[in-house]
Amino acid sequence: MRIISGKYKGRRISPPKGLPVRPTTDMSKESLFNILNNRFDFEGLKVLDIFAGTGNLSYEFGSRGATSITAVDADLGCIKFIKQTAAEFDFNIAAVKNDVYKFLKSHKSAYDIIVADPPYNSSQKEFEDVVSLVFENDLLHEDGMMIIEHSKHTTLDHMMNFSFAKKYGGSTFSFFEFEKDDSGIDDEGDDGEE
Known part of the structure; x- marks a missing residue:
């Protein structure tokens, strides 16, 4: 695992064996941050990384x-x-x-970017609950973005505030943001209703 950009670009990080994790691949991570680079100045951002x-x-x-x-x-x-x-x-x-679902229910702060990487074997409802809890509890700033990483077998494009998805190998990133008329995003299939 390595840091792909910024102050510590190229630095390797070696987590201990036995952690119950599936780290995002460098290729997927690079693709994700290329998208975020075009939308955000990272300096000063408030970020929530769940799971x-x-x-x-x-x-x-x-x-x-x-x-x-x-x-x-x-x-x-x-x-x-x-x-x-x-x-x-x-x-x-x-x-x-903390249990992520409990955290989302009780937390009161809002963020510029929320990234979520639940276990791929989570149920469809568990993935949907992440989206619902973030928006129901006002955890995302109006001009912010939430990204959920999931397998190709999970679909989240029917959820509120879904914006677009990008697939990388067996992984998919689903992006969520509040609708903006001037965002320049191609909202294919969107009927324009809130």
């Missing part, structure tokens, strides 16, 4: 200058590793051990 696992995506945001990153995972080993790595790189990452 954070090894913290792979959090470190990428940190390397690119995001100033406030919250990484949430239910596994204590993952949280310990994220804390250790954040200290090593001097990233401002708050690592929170």
Whole structure:
């Protein structure tokens, strides 16, 4: 696992064996951040990384200058590793051990970017609940974006505020954002109704 851009570009990170994770591949990560680069200035961004696992995506945001990153995972080993790595790189990452669904229900802060990488074997309803909880609890800023990584067997394009999806190998990133008339996004199949 390596950081692909920013201050720590090329630095390798070696998580301990035995963590219950499936890190996002470098190729998928590079594609994701190419999209985000076109939309955001990372300096000063407030980011929420849920189902954070090894913290792979959090470190990428940190390397690119995001100033406030919250990484949430239910596994204590993952949280310990994220804390250790954040200290090593001097990233401002708050690592929170919590059930993600409970966290989303009780959390009150809003973010510029929310990334979610639930286990691929999560149920369709569990994926849908992530989307619903984020928007029902106002966790995303109006001009923000949420990205969920999932397998090609899960579809989220019917969910509220779905914007577009990108496929990379066996993985798909579904992007969610509030509708904007001036966004320049091609909303194919969108009937224009809120």
